[in-house]
Amino acid sequence: MKSKITLAFDICKKEKRPALITYTVAGDNTKNNSLKILNELSKHADILELGFAHNTPIADGGQIQGSSHRALKNGIKLKDVFQIVKKFKKINPHKPIILMGYFNLIFQNGENNFLKSCKSSGVDGLIIVDLPYPENKKFANKCKRKSINFIQLLSPTTSKDRMKKIIKDSHDMIYYISMLSTTGGKLKVSPKKILHNYNAIKRINPKKNLVIGFGITDKTISSLKSANGLVVGSMLCKTITESLKMRQNPVTKLGKVVYNLKSKII
Amino acid sequence: MSLKIKRNIPLIDQHDKNFMYGGKFGGNFIPETLKKPIDDLTKLFTKLRKDKKFLNERDYHFKNYVGAPTPFIKLENLTDHLGGAQIYAKVVSEANGGAHKIYNATVHCLIAKKAGKKYIVGDTGAGYAGKMLSMAAKKFDLKCKIFMGAKDIKRQRPNVEAMKKNGAKIVPVTTGSQTLVDAVSECMRYWVSNCDTTHMCVGSTVGPNIFIKICAWSTAQISRELIKQVYEEFGRVPNKLKLINCVGGGSSAAGFWNEFINTKAQLIGVEAGGPNNSTLHAAPLTNGSKIGILHGAAQYVIQDKEGQIGSTESISAGLDYPGISPLHCFLKDTKRARYTSASDEEALEAYQLVSKLENISPSLEPSHAFAEAIKLAPKLNSSEVIVVNSCGDSLKDKDIIKQKLGSYIR
Ligand SMILES: Cc1ncc(COP(=O)(O)O)c(C=O)c1O
Numbered sequence: 001m002k003s004k005i006t007l008a009f010d011i012c013k014k015e016k017r018p019a020l021i022t023y024t025v026a027g028d029n030t031k032n033n034s035l036k037i038l039n040e041l042s043k044h045a046d047i048l049e050l051g052f053a054h055n056t057p058i059a060d061g062g063q064i065q066g067s068s069h070r071a072l073k074n075g076i077k078l079k080d081v082f083q084i085v086k087k088f089k090k091i092n093p094h095k096p097i098i099l100m101g102y103f104n105l106i107f108q109n110g111e112n113n114f115l116k117s118c119k120s121s122g123v124d125g126l127i128i129v130d131l132p133y134p135e136n137k138k139f140a141n142k143c144k145r146k147s148i149n150f151i152q153l154l155s156p157t158t159s160k161d162r163m164k165k166i167i168k169d170s171h172d173m174i175y176y177i178s179m180l181s182t183t184g185g186k187l188k189v190s191p192k193k194i195l196h197n198y199n200a201i202k203r204i205n206p207k208k209n210l211v212i213g214f215g216i217t218d219k220t221i222s223s224l225k226s227a228n229g230l231v232v233g234s235m236l237c238k239t240i241t242e243s244l245k246m247r248q249n250p251v252t253k254l255g256k257v258v259y260n261l262k263s264k265i266i
Numbered sequence: 267m268s269l270k271i272k273r274n275i276p277l278i279d280q281h282d283k284n285f286m287y288g289g290k291f292g293g294n295f296i297p298e299t300l301k302k303p304i305d306d307l308t309k310l311f312t313k314l315r316k317d318k319k320f321l322n323e324r325d326y327h328f329k330n331y332v333g334a335p336t337p338f339i340k341l342e343n344l345t346d347h348l349g350g351a352q353i354y355a356k357v358v359s360e361a362n363g364g365a366h367k368i369y370n371a372t373v374h375c376l377i378a379k380k381a382g383k384k385y386i387v388g389d390t391g392a393g394y395a396g397k398m399l400s401m402a403a404k405k406f407d408l409k410c411k412i413f414m415g416a417k418d419i420k421r422q423r424p425n426v427e428a429m430k431k432n433g434a435k436i437v438p439v440t441t442g443s444q445t446l447v448d449a450v451s452e453c454m455r456y457w458v459s460n461c462d463t464t465h466m467c468v469g470s471t472v473g474p475n476i477f478i479k480i481c482a483w484s485t486a487q488i489s490r491e492l493i494k495q496v497y498e499e500f501g502r503v504p505n506k507l508k509l510i511n512c513v514g515g516g517s518s519a520a521g522f523w524n525e526f527i528n529t530k531a532q533l534i535g536v537e538a539g540g541p542n543n544s545t546l547h548a549a550p551l552t553n554g555s556k557i558g559i560l561h562g563a564a565q566y567v568i569q570d571k572e573g574q575i576g577s578t579e580s581i582s583a584g585l586d587y588p589g590i591s592p593l594h595c596f597l598k599d600t601k602r603a604r605y606t607s608a609s610d611e612e613a614l615e616a617y618q619l620v621s622k623l624e625n626i627s628p629s630l631e632p633s634h635a636f637a638e639a640i641k642l643a644p645k646l647n648s649s650e651v652i653v654v655n656s657c658g659d660s661l662k663d664k665d666i667i668k669q670k671l672g673s674y675i676r
Contacts, residue, residue: 055442056560056575058454059297065441077572103295104559108573130295130562135284157302157461180299181459 004096004124005149006172008046009209009228017266018225019046021211022258023100023233025067026050026084027076029240029250034071037240038088040255042095044262048088049127049231052081052101059129061184063234066241078109082121089122098125098151111139115146125149127175133166144171151175154201156189167205175231176201178214184234187215191223198227218257222264232261269600277520277527277593278479285475286564288599291592294474296562300454303461308476310381315483323376328487331405332368335491336360338499338653343623344640351508351646353639354499356492356522357626359659363398365629366518366657369484371398371467375406377480378465385460387411388467389453391418391446391514392584392631393425394658395469400434408465410434413453417444418583424662443577446514446587450561470515471591474562482593485521488655493525496653504651507531508642511655512634513605514538514548514584516591518657527602535594536634538580539607546579548586551598551605560589566598581610581666582630584658608637614670616640617660627676629658630666 002010012019022045027034038048053068053076060068085097099118106114106128118126126143128136133152140150152170154163155177167174176198179189194212202210211229224230236254243253269288272280281287285294294304314320328334337357345353358366371388378386386408390396396412403410412429416438419426429436437456442448450468457466468477471485496503509526511519513535523533537549547553550566558567560575568576568588580586597603608616616636621627628636635654643652660667660676668674 054574056447056451058451058561059299059458060455069441072574102559104569104573104575106573107559108556108569108571129297130559132294132296132298132301135293135295153298155297155299155301157299159302162301177299180462182455185459 003147003149003172004094005047006209008096012046012229018227019211019229020044020258020262020265021047021049021229021231022236023049023051023231024236025053025064025071026081027053027071027074028067028237029070029244030074031076031080031084033251035084035087036251037254038084039091040251041258042092043255044258047096047098047229049098049100049233050081050085052078052099052105054102054105057102059182061182061234063184063237063241067237078105078117082117085123086121096124097122098127098149099123100127101129103128103131111142115142115148118148119146123148125151125173127151127153133169137169140169149173153177156180156197163201164204167208170208173209173211176210176212178212181214183214185215187220191220194224195226218261218264221261225265230265269596271527271600271602273528277524278482280596281475287592287596290557291565291595292475292478292563294562295559295564296474297458299458300461300474304474304476307381311377311476311480314377314380320376324373327372327376328369332362332372333360334487335495338492338495341624344620347623348640348643350643350648351650351652352648353643354651354653355626355656356488356653358488358518358655358657359626359628363394363401364659364661365394365398366485366488366521367394367398367469368402369487369521370469370481370517371395371402373480373484374399374465374467375402375408378408379406381465383408383463383465385409385411385464386467387413387453387456387464389413389446389449389469391415391449391469391586392582392629392658393418393422393429393662394584396434396436397425397428399467400429400432403434404432411437413437413439413449413456415443415445415449416440418446418449421666422583422662423665445583447575454561470517471520471593472515472561472563472589478563478591478593481517482520482524485517486524488518488521489523489525492522492653500651503529503531505530506650508534508650508652510534510536510635510639510652512536512585512631512657513590513594514587514631516594518655520591520593522655523603533597533603534638535603535605536638537605537607538582538585538634539609540579541581541610544579546577547607548578548580548588549607550588550590551594552607563592565589565592566595581613581670582634584631585634606638608634612637614667617667618671621660621675626656627660628656629660630663631658632656
């Protein structure tokens with residue numbers, strides 16, 4: 001049986017466009033709003049990444065740190081994250097959700113326990129920022145057995161040899177980090193260069209769905225639209241920050257932003 | 267299952283193929299982007315530590331730049347005052363710059379040069395790691411950036427001034443608790459974005475495995491000197507010799523103990539217990555914190571049930587860190603070392619007593635170690651020997667001490 005993630009990519013390919021993948025942090029700016037935000041985003045986005053906040057992130061830029069900070073201040077716990085997913089899935093059973101975060105939260109929760117909650121709430125995939133290959137092999141296999149996608153990351157520093165191994169062990173989706181940066185950095189590499197690297201990775205296994213993330217905003221998204229998928233995160237976190245500052249409703253504001261992003265890649 | 271130290275293998279090399287000590291401490295929990303820079307650094311260091319020319323270079327700079335050996339002295343007055351064990355100090359604060367952080371900083375600069383890097387970045391808490399890195403960077407002609415918590419910038423002014431004088435750019439870190447833990451995070455984030463041009467120095471025996479190794483390999487100079495000095499003084503390693511060291515990240519303790527791992531010496535680490543009336547502390551080993559992942563390594567770390575890293579409190583900026591080196595987790599679980607803590611108040615009292623009686627004046631970090639020595643000595647026989655690593659000078663803590671005790675003596 002095809003995973004919901006694969007099905008989402010299949011639809012996009014049929015429509016000859018990249019999948020739009022959004023990233024927001026669970027509990028930002030409140031638990032309730034976070035669910036409303038997912039519902040709003042899902043009108044235009046194909047796959048939703050949902051961050052579970054950690055207070056000592058080693059790879060997040062300022063925008064996502066800000067979102068995580070708000071979520072933690074609101075007292076967000078893993079069980080709330082799963083609640084949000086569960087409620088979302090009740091309304092949108094086919095929309096894939098990928099949880100993203102740092103390994104210590106899973107470690108403390110217990111790997112099996114965590115995966116059980118993923119399963120029962122309807123999580124489709126996981127991105128664990130600080131559990132690289134091959135250290136992630138055991139956990140990735142556990143995910144596979146539960147039909148949860150473990151999403152491997154590749155970066156501009158990943159050697160070709162290593163890429164081959166990672167791709168061979170990957171599931172339905174692979175994430176290419178566009179540049180040397182934490183999240184939310186300015187795109188400091190030309191889209192041409194990014195696509196050049198992207199195509200080199202695709203050639204290793206053209207069947208794998210490869211998405212690009214880091215530094216993607218409404219300004220840069222259209223130049224990368226030949227990819228299988230594009231992730232926008234910091235721009236959305238920033239939108240929340242700014243609408244809070246201006247006392248606007250972040251939900252409607254985000255709706256407009258995602259609509260605009262989508263319009264640039266179709 | 268009880269853990270064992272393998273004989274004839276250096277402490278830093280006791281890990282398995284996943285870079286885990288005792289199968290559960292350490293490792294490399296890092297973003298994909300850092301895999302290659304860390305692999306490259308690991309390969310380079312593996313080569314350099316076997317390279318005679320590099321070792322000569324290191325020894326040359328340790329001798330002529332850092333100043334080796336640092337003094338080993340008997341604290342006659344303190345010994346008389348306490349009326350028990352004989353108390354000695356290894357005065358590492360006599361090293362260039364005033365603390366043991368100079369060893370790691372010097373070695374990192376040498377490695378950065380070999381790697382062809384022009385920029386070096388580092389974290390700092392007490393400001394010593396930053397001060398030393400800025401000094402060494404200046405000497406070896408590297409551009410230097412130091413990440414430091416905004417709270418620490420305020421409480422460790424003298425070291426901040428020194429960094430500025432050495433031409434380093436200080437980046438104040440205003441996230442989280444604005445202390446060392448946040449400085450290390452921010453420094454790592456910076457490295458993720460700049461690892462192609464920049465070398466990173468982690469200021470203690472924490473972080474991804476290679477940084478633990480380089481740091482402990484560098485500070486091991488302390489015990490290479492000490493074991494010779496001990497033989498000169500006593501003709502042997504005295505029975506029940508106690509080596510007492512404060513532990514923040516654990517770099518001074520690892521270096522102070524390294525050459526004694528295979529002797530009968532007793533190794534005692536002293537963590538920061540925090541203020542007497544506070545529930546906060548920075549003593550994960552003493553207080554039985556659970557294993558978690560912090561800054562790329564599994565270790566005992568202060569955290570809540572969810573895995574969020576916990577707040578710490580200590581009068582000593584250098585010890586104010588929620589985690590602890592995987593090396594020390596390993597030494598604890600193998601029972602090779604014993605760990606305890608001293609409170610802010612005990613450290614202040616120890617600072618005061620030592621500074622009053624002796625010609626040395628330990629900073630608040632080693633004052634934690636002296637506090638334990640002061641507790642232990644009266645209970646011991648005069649034939650027993652305690653050595654304390656006096657790894658920092660109180661000058662940097664002048665403001666805090668004045669505020670807490672009303673006056674500052676040195
Ligand atoms: C003088 C001094 N001692 C001890 C420490 C604690 O670090 P470590 O445990 O790595 O020696 C510091 C850290 O800044 C320090 O400055």
